[in-house]
Amino acid sequence: MSTREEYLEMLRAAKEALPDIIESGERFTPPRPIVRWEGKQTHIVNFKELVTALNRDPKLLARYLSKELGSPYFLTEDGRKLILSRKLDPQLVDARIQKFIRTYVICPHCGRPDTVIVKVRRTWVLRCTACGAETPIPKI
Numbered sequence: 001m002s003t004r005e006e007y008l009e010m011l012r013a014a015k016e017a018l019p020d021i022i023e024s025g026e027r028f029t030p031p032r033p034i035v036r037w038e039g040k041q042t043h044i045v046n047f048k049e050l051v052t053a054l055n056r057d058p059k060l061l062a063r064y065l066s067k068e069l070g071s072p073y074f075l076t077e078d079g080r081k082l083i084l085s086r087k088l089d090p091q092l093v094d095a096r097i098q099k100f101i102r103t104y105v106i107c108p109h110c111g112r113p114d115t116v117i118v119k120v121r122r123t124w125v126l127r128c129t130a131c132g133a134e135t136p137i138p139k140i
C-alpha cells in the first residue's frame with residue numbers, strides 16, 4: 001500500500017467510526033423566538049408560529065414563561081404575540097423557551113418531538129407517540 005492509499009484507508013475508517021449524527025434526516029427545528037422591546041414590555045412577535053411548531057397550547061407556554069421570568073403576561077387578541085409586562089433580556093427569554101422545549105416537547109427517550117401532554121390522575125405526563133414512552137413532567 002502506498003502512503004496515499006494508507007491515508008485514504010485511514011480516512012475511510014475514521015468516517016465509519018463517526019456516530020451517525022444525521023440519523024433520520026429530519027431534524028426538529030422550531031423557529032427561534034423573535035423578541036422585541038416595546039417601551040417597558042417584552043414582545044415575542046412570532047409566538048403563534050412558535051407554539052404551532054411545538055404543537056402546544058399557547059397558554060401553557062405563556063404561563064410557563066410568566067412563571068420562569070417572573071412577569072405578568074397577556075396574549076394579543078389574534079394570539080399572534082405574547083406580551084410580557086417587563087423588559088426582559090431576549091437571550092434569557094430564548095433560553096427559557098429552549099428549556100420548555102426540552103422539558104415539555106422533546107421525548108427524553110427517543111429525542112423526538114412527537115409528544116402530547118396528558119394528565120394521569122394528578123400527574124402531568126409527556127406521552128411520546130413515536131416510541132410510546134411516558135415521562136412525568138412538572139406542572140405549570
Ligand SMILES: [Zn+2]
Nearest residue numbers: 107110128131
Ligand atoms: Zn419517544
